[in-house]
Amino acid sequence: MPDTATDIDPRLLEILVCPLTKGPLSYDRTRHELLSAQAGLAYPVRDGIPIMLVDEARSLSDDEKAALAGKA
Amino acid sequence: MGYRSAMASKIAGAAQKDRADFGFREVGADEKTKLVRDVFDNVARRYDLMNDLMSGGVHRLWKAELIDLLAPQPRQTLLDLAGGTGDVASRFLACVDGDATAIVCDINESMVSQGRDRAIDNGALTGVTWMTGDAENLPIASASVDACTISFGLRNVTRKERALAEAHRVLKPGGRFLCLEFSRVQAPLLRRAYDLYSFAVLPRLGQVVARDRDSYQYLVESIRRFPPQPELAAMMGAVGFEQVTWRNLMGGIAALHSGWRL
Numbered sequence: 001m002p003d004t005a006t007d008i009d010p011r012l013l014e015i016l017v018c019p020l021t022k023g024p025l026s027y028d029r030t031r032h033e034l035l036s037a038q039a040g041l042a043y044p045v046r047d048g049i050p051i052m053l054v055d056e057a058r059s060l061s062d063d064e065k066a067a068l069a070g071k072a
Numbered sequence: 073m074g075y076r077s078a079m080a081s082k083i084a085g086a087a088q089k090d091r092a093d094f095g096f097r098e099v100g101a102d103e104k105t106k107l108v109r110d111v112f113d114n115v116a117r118r119y120d121l122m123n124d125l126m127s128g129g130v131h132r133l134w135k136a137e138l139i140d141l142l143a144p145q146p147r148q149t150l151l152d153l154a155g156g157t158g159d160v161a162s163r164f165l166a167c168v169d170g171d172a173t174a175i176v177c178d179i180n181e182s183m184v185s186q187g188r189d190r191a192i193d194n195g196a197l198t199g200v201t202w203m204t205g206d207a208e209n210l211p212i213a214s215a216s217v218d219a220c221t222i223s224f225g226l227r228n229v230t231r232k233e234r235a236l237a238e239a240h241r242v243l244k245p246g247g248r249f250l251c252l253e254f255s256r257v258q259a260p261l262l263r264r265a266y267d268l269y270s271f272a273v274l275p276r277l278g279q280v281v282a283r284d285r286d287s288y289q290y291l292v293e294s295i296r297r298f299p300p301q302p303e304l305a306a307m308m309g310a311v312g313f314e315q316v317t318w319r320n321l322m323g324g325i326a327a328l329h330s331g332w333r334l
Binding site: 009011012015016017018019020022043046047048049050051052053054056 | 149173175179181184185188201202203204205206209210211212213214216217
């Protein structure tokens with residue numbers, strides 16, 4: 001059964017940006033996180049609700065930042 | 073206040089730039105954001121009840137008036153700030169038979185998850201989109217929404233100018249901002265009666281119905297500290313809103329401000 005209730009609304013995903021840098025985000029569906037390469041932060045998505053607060057975000061490791069930069 | 077003490081408080085104000093009001097207490101700006109989150113964690117479950125008590129139940133009519141003024145059109149996108157309970161967003165969607173996007177953005181995660189759970193309980197699984205975010209630092213791309221609303225929320229925001237500027241930024245050109253908030257009662261006699269009710273009766277009611285006198289005391293005081301109608305209109309104009317107007321609701325117990333991004 002597709003878990004629509006715990007995924008982010010695509011219409012929201014389209015206009016979401018990093019609150020700190022206003023830069024783009026990439027969505028890590030397996031870890032339920034929104035990654036901001038510019039800010040080096042990962043915002044949690046809990047129960048399909050993005051938590052776009054800097055003080056709730058996790059700092060990205062150097063490896064994660066490199067991986068993100070490679071993708072871009 | 074004499075000249076000397078007026079000067080003294082001016083100097084004190086200049087020395088502590090990043091101060092904010094928390095009800096009638098002065099606190100650090102960051103501390104205010106945390107304190108307000110505590111208040112809403114405390115009252116989240118009964119927030120509608122609290123609005124009922126402060127408005128005599130008519131906040132629902134005021135929200136209907138806000139939606140009337142907004143006149144939602146199909147396929148529009150609404151961003152409702154501090155809209156934790158989701159009622160403005162659902163009214164917006166109801167006007168266009170669900171053929172629109174309504175995003176609720178609230179700084180308080182427990183308000184958001186309760187609003188969402190309630191929507192699911194009511195069988196409205198699709199429709200309102202929920203997120204947690206700070207009105208002062210919106211995680212929304214510039215020029216991406218048709219309407220931005222905030223109802224009974226702006227007075228709890230620490231840096232109101234920043235929240236207004238962010239609302240202006242995320243609106244598309246031609247987009248409209250509406251702010252519904254408790255305001256300044258115009259007639260002196262009515263104002264005195266409402267003050268008496270607010271300060272003498274409401275905190276006690278808060279104690280009885282929510283077992284939380286302090287949170288209600290804060291909310292009453294925050295209403296009194298909120299900029300009166302012309303001042304809020306000037307703040308909106310200062311961040312770039314055009315054709316700023318307001319209408320008083322029930323003699324100014326609340327006011328509905330409107331501004332356009334052109």
